[in-house]
Every structure is written in C-alpha cells, then in structure tokens.
Amino acid sequence: MSELKKLIGDKIRIIRNNKNLTLHQLSQLTGQQASYLTEVELGKRNLSIDSLEKIMEALNIKPGDLLDFREIEPDSQEFETRSILEVHYQYLTKKKSEDVKMIHKITQEIFKSIESSAKSE
Structure with a gap:
C-alpha cells in the first residue's frame, strides 16, 4: 500500500x-x-x-x-520554535489519539521529503 x-x-x-x-x-x-x-x-x-x-x-x-499541512508562515515574526511547539502541543492535546497518530505520520513524511530534497541539492 x-x-x-x-x-x-x-x-x-x-x-x-x-x-x-x-x-x-x-x-x-x-x-x-x-x-x-x-x-x-x-x-x-x-x-x-x-x-x-x-x-x-x-x-x-x-x-x-x-x-498542505502548513499553518504557520516561516518568514513571519511569530515563527519561533518554542511558540510553535506550544501551539502544536495545545492543539494536539485536544485531539483524539488516532488523529495525533495521523499527524505524527504526516510529519514524518514531511521530514522525509525535506531530507530527500536537501540530499538532492
């Protein structure tokens, strides 16, 4: 699959x-x-x-x-790692376990794609 x-x-x-x-x-x-x-x-x-x-x-x-799983514009002033992690943490704590697992899978795929792109440059 x-x-x-x-x-x-x-x-x-x-x-x-x-x-x-x-x-x-x-x-x-x-x-x-x-x-x-x-x-x-x-x-x-x-x-x-x-x-x-x-x-x-x-x-x-x-x-x-x-x-498209991006919700935050990386060039904005609000793009600080700690604040982003806190926003995501607050968001995820309100979600069902199955949704959190799916978000984790999506995040893994995004990182794989980023790493793959970086290697090919």
Whole structure:
C-alpha cells in the first residue's frame, strides 16, 4: 500500500468526520459506493482525478487541503520554535489519539521529503 494513498485516505476520513458526515452520506453526495469510499479512506484504492474531484466537491475542500499541512508562515515574526511547539502541543492535546497518530505520520513524511530534497541539492 502506498504511503501517499494512506495519508490522503486518512485526510479524507478526518475531514469527513470533522464535517460530521457518515460514509453513507458521502456516498450519496459523490455518487460513489460506500465500500469504495471505505477502501479510499483506508488507502487501499487508487483514486482517479474524477473520483478525487467528486470527494473534494462533496467535502467542500480544495486540492491543497489534502496535501498542505502548513499553518504557520516561516518568514513571519511569530515563527519561533518554542511558540510553535506550544501551539502544536495545545492543539494536539485536544485531539483524539488516532488523529495525533495521523499527524505524527504526516510529519514524518514531511521530514522525509525535506531530507530527500536537501540530499538532492
């Protein structure tokens, strides 16, 4: 299973849950089978662009919402390690364990990508 498929599937599930939608409701909004959407959320299915567009439209999100995990502008004056860590700590303490684990996985992937880019330069 591709790690990217898993991350995107998890992100879709998190957004769907945050919007208080069931898989059945998302199925009705997208015209896709709930079983297909389950496999997407589990990272077991390849998504076509058409399917992804239907899901994003139903969830009212943009493509970047699935992949952009940055919330703080690094060039701003507020970008200080301690304050950022405190903001993240406060945010994470209010989340479910499964969401914290997903954020951890996403963070690991981001660092892998950064390290890979640095090595190729």
